[in-house]
Amino acid sequence: MNVYLDYAATTPMDRAVLAAMMPYFSDDFYNPSSPYAPAVKVRRDYEAAKASMASIIGAKPGEITMTAGATESINLAFNAGTGHVVTTMIEHPAVISSASKYQFTMVDVDGKGRVSPNAIEKAIRPDTWLVSVGIANSEIGTVQPISKIATVVKKIQVSRLKEGNKTPLYLHTDASQGAGQLDLHVARLGVDMMSINAGKVYGPKQVACLYASRNVRVKPLILGGGQEAGLRSGTENVAGMIGMAKAMQLAYDMRDQEVRRLAELRDSLQAQLVEAFPDSIVSGHPKHRLASHLHIAFPGVDGERLVFGLESRGVYVSTGSACAAHKGTRSHVLMAIGMDESTANGSLRLTLGRHTTAKQIDQAVKAIIEVVNIEKERAK
Amino acid sequence: MNVYLDYAATTPMDRAVLAAMMPYFSDDFYNPSSPYAPAVKVRRDYEAAKASMASIIGAKPGEITMTAGATESINLAFNAGTGHVVTTMIEHPAVISSASKYQFTMVDVDGKGRVSPNAIEKAIRPDTWLVSVGIANSEIGTVQPISKIATVVKKIQVSRLKEGNKTPLYLHTDASQGAGQLDLHVARLGVDMMSINAGKVYGPKQVACLYASRNVRVKPLILGGGQEAGLRSGTENVAGMIGMAKAMQLAYDMRDQEVRRLAELRDSLQAQLVEAFPDSIVSGHPKHRLASHLHIAFPGVDGERLVFGLESRGVYVSTGSACAAHKGTRSHVLMAIGMDESTANGSLRLTLGRHTTAKQIDQAVKAIIEVVNIEKERAK
Numbered sequence: 070m071n072v073y074l075d076y077a078a079t080t081p082m083d084r085a086v087l088a089a090m091m092p093y094f095s096d097d098f099y100n101p102s103s104p105y106a107p108a109v110k111v112r113r114d115y116e117a118a119k120a121s122m123a124s125i126i127g128a129k130p131g132e133i134t135m136t137a138g139a140t141e142s143i144n145l146a147f148n149a150g151t152g153h154v155v156t157t158m159i160e161h162p163a164v165i166s167s168a169s170k171y172q173f174t175m176v177d178v179d180g181k182g183r184v185s186p187n188a189i190e191k192a193i194r195p196d197t198w199l200v201s202v203g204i205a206n207s208e209i210g211t212v213q214p215i216s217k218i219a220t221v222v223k224k225i226q227v228s229r230l231k232e233g234n235k236t237p238l239y240l241h242t243d244a245s246q247g248a249g250q251l252d253l254h255v256a257r258l259g260v261d262m263m264s265i266n267a268g269k270v271y272g273p274k275q276v277a278c279l280y281a282s283r284n285v286r287v288k289p290l291i292l293g294g295g296q297e298a299g300l301r302s303g304t305e306n307v308a309g310m311i312g313m314a315k316a317m318q319l320a321y322d323m324r325d326q327e328v329r330r331l332a333e334l335r336d337s338l339q340a341q342l343v344e345a346f347p348d349s350i351v352s353g354h355p356k357h358r359l360a361s362h363l364h365i366a367f368p369g370v371d372g373e374r375l376v377f378g379l380e381s382r383g384v385y386v387s388t389g390s391a392c393a394a395h396k397g398t399r400s401h402v403l404m405a406i407g408m409d410e411s412t413a414n415g416s417l418r419l420t421l422g423r424h425t426t427a428k429q430i431d432q433a434v435k436a437i438i439e440v441v442n443i444e445k446e447r448a449k
Numbered sequence: 450m451n452v453y454l455d456y457a458a459t460t461p462m463d464r465a466v467l468a469a470m471m472p473y474f475s476d477d478f479y480n481p482s483s484p485y486a487p488a489v490k491v492r493r494d495y496e497a498a499k500a501s502m503a504s505i506i507g508a509k510p511g512e513i514t515m516t517a518g519a520t521e522s523i524n525l526a527f528n529a530g531t532g533h534v535v536t537t538m539i540e541h542p543a544v545i546s547s548a549s550k551y552q553f554t555m556v557d558v559d560g561k562g563r564v565s566p567n568a569i570e571k572a573i574r575p576d577t578w579l580v581s582v583g584i585a586n587s588e589i590g591t592v593q594p595i596s597k598i599a600t601v602v603k604k605i606q607v608s609r610l611k612e613g614n615k616t617p618l619y620l621h622t623d624a625s626q627g628a629g630q631l632d633l634h635v636a637r638l639g640v641d642m643m644s645i646n647a648g649k650v651y652g653p654k655q656v657a658c659l660y661a662s663r664n665v666r667v668k669p670l671i672l673g674g675g676q677e678a679g680l681r682s683g684t685e686n687v688a689g690m691i692g693m694a695k696a697m698q699l700a701y702d703m704r705d706q707e708v709r710r711l712a713e714l715r716d717s718l719q720a721q722l723v724e725a726f727p728d729s730i731v732s733g734h735p736k737h738r739l740a741s742h743l744h745i746a747f748p749g750v751d752g753e754r755l756v757f758g759l760e761s762r763g764v765y766v767s768t769g770s771a772c773a774a775h776k777g778t779r780s781h782v783l784m785a786i787g788m789d790e791s792t793a794n795g796s797l798r799l800t801l802g803r804h805t806t807a808k809q810i811d812q813a814v815k816a817i818i819e820v821v822n823i824e825k826e827r828a829k
Contacts, residue, residue, distance in 0.1 A: 137517025163673030293543030
């Protein structure tokens with residue numbers, strides 16, 4: 070039996086999601102902009118999926134723009150203003166590259182990967198128009214205090230009003246990693262924009278959306294037929310949106326029990342590995358951490374060798390985010406939390422998901438212990 | 450039996466395309482950037498699909514960038530330079546809006562919708578960096594003399610070299626409508642960039658690509674993890690690319706016979722309608738026209754009423770492109786070919802496709818004659 074422990078990289082599409090999408094490939098395939106009844110039905114189904122998606126996050130359907138992937142959603146969010154931008158040291162490359170188009174400040178995080186609302190407040194300048202903080206980190210799983218950051222942002226908005234500073238200030242969160250585990254209600258979080266990724270929540274790849282509250286003026290990146298209220302032109306990915314709505318609905322229907330289940334499995338995985346290797350280092354926040362995530366480093370061994378040793382035992386894990394892993398560069402996240410290079414090099418990111426079972430965890434523990442011991446022996 | 454005659458708006462996904470995509474949804478779902486063997490296999494399959502796609506158009510795999518839809522592909526093509534742009538009066542909104550970001554010249558077409566290479570040549574200025582001409586018009590089906598335009602572009606490139614003018618000059622074609630019917634071999638066409646849309650060729654929606662020859666320096670629109678050689682970040686739509694490659698392969702395997710079959714059916718449709726209504730006006734070029742297209746106007750009647758009358762008889766057609774139809778604005782294409790407003794208002798666009806049969810054509814003819822007669826009676 071193979072054990073997939075890289076759910077943070079991507080998730081398999083849920084069979085129920087695929088089933089929901091199926092009719093829209095070859096049967097209800099019509100262009101939603103066409104005028105005849107079967108196409109109008111497709112338009113309605115598309116809009117209903119958007120509305121269902123919107124209601125899960127407490128938004129209005131008109132505040133949801135479909136995008137092809139979270140990366141596009143993030144790029145679109147960063148296209149809603151001009152001026153200075155505040156973000157953190159541990160964001161996804163899509164956030165960092167988007168921020169680089171502006172003057173920007175990257176706020177530091179603590180050793181557990183948490184950013185302080187206070188530090189965000191200090192970084193906001195009179196010309197700052199955007200604060201972008203990912204709700205949960207993809208590598209170490211640390212969950213950020215978004216609603217507290219929102220309070221800071223609102224306070225500054227109010228003082229700007231008093232001062233007559235007309236620069237808008239928005240709070241964006243990349244929720245790619247949090248969906249299905251965290252509360253993504255936009256009013257409770259207090260965000261103006263949020264990026265959600267179907268491909269990380271058992272939905273289709275290259276399907277995502279940007280929530281942007283009505284007060285945000287997003288400018289389109291892609292021009293053409295004027296779909297998505299002019300914000301994102303192109304014939305709509307009807308099946309994709311239907312799939313995303315279904316994926317989100319499934320994830321939120323089972324959220325409480327799934328978070329408990331994942332946390333139990335993850336805690337058991339962590340406990341067994343820490344017991345076997347007392348010198349191992351678990352990263353991320355002990356409390357504010359995604360239930361799915363275990364980032365663990367085995368000092369003195371080579372994480373990439375661990376990945377390949379585990380692969381040969383049918384256990385699929387990564388050393389970090391899929392993007393960073395691919396480029397073979399050192400993780401900026403681990404640098405930001407102050408991990409030294411040799412420890413960082415011995416890192417594994419183990420991320421659990423819907424199909425992870427206790428039996429799989431046992432198999433993974435056995436394989437990891439075996440492989441780490443081999444590598445420790447080699448390193449002697 | 451319902452008769453779909455709006456294949457230019459979108460096509461149903463071929464069952465074989467869906468079958469090719471199926472394994473990549475829930476089984477081979479891995480992130481192609483992940484390091485373990487099953488993910489590496491997914492990466493290989495993705496690259497193989499790209500290579501197969503590339504070989505159909507005579508390109509190298511590295512010259513293909515996957516995009517989410519043709520609109521994004523067109524926007525990306527327009528992001529490869531700065532300066533003046535030349536296009537035509539009858540392009541898709543994605544081309545027109547992209548051109549609007551620059552100084553641009555829109556070259557006129559003749560009454561049959563054809564642009565003359567000579568007119569393109571005259572429009573090219575010393576600072577023109579891009580000529581963008583759609584290979585075939587979505588409304589009237591007219592096919593453009595792309596290779597002759599390419600000859601003009603090459604001539605100017607050569608004279609620029611002599612003059613020391615370092616502005617590059619590229620030829621881009623939106624081939625959304627031509628795929629499966631026209632020869633899209635990039636060297637034979639002589640284009641530097643080409644946009645192809647899977648959703649118009651029995652592949653998945655929101656899957657397309659940009660061919661850009663190695664000498665073109667495309668700048669990314671969407672930044673992030675650096676996928677697609679940095680030109681288009683975001684986790685790859687693996688199933689989508691597999692589906693697109695399969696769709697293109699199917700289309701090109703059956704191209705010759707399908708073009709003959711469609712032309713025969715279309716000619717029969719045209720002949721019967723023209724016989725029934727001698728005052729009807731067929732638009733587009735009699736010879737250089739897509740085999741799938743029949744644009745016909747019935748002066749004095751209301752095209753939208755025809756569409757709904759036909760809908761109630763199970764025949765699905767449009768008055769123009771899905772985008773324009775949706776907005777209820779007058780077709781810029783029909784204006785460009787000099788059609789007066791009242792004739793334009795009585796237009797139907799009938800587009801045939803893979804599932805169109807002779808029996809369906811007979812049914813459509815009967816319904817159209819019936820509905821046009823009713824509307825003519827009303828208009829008296």
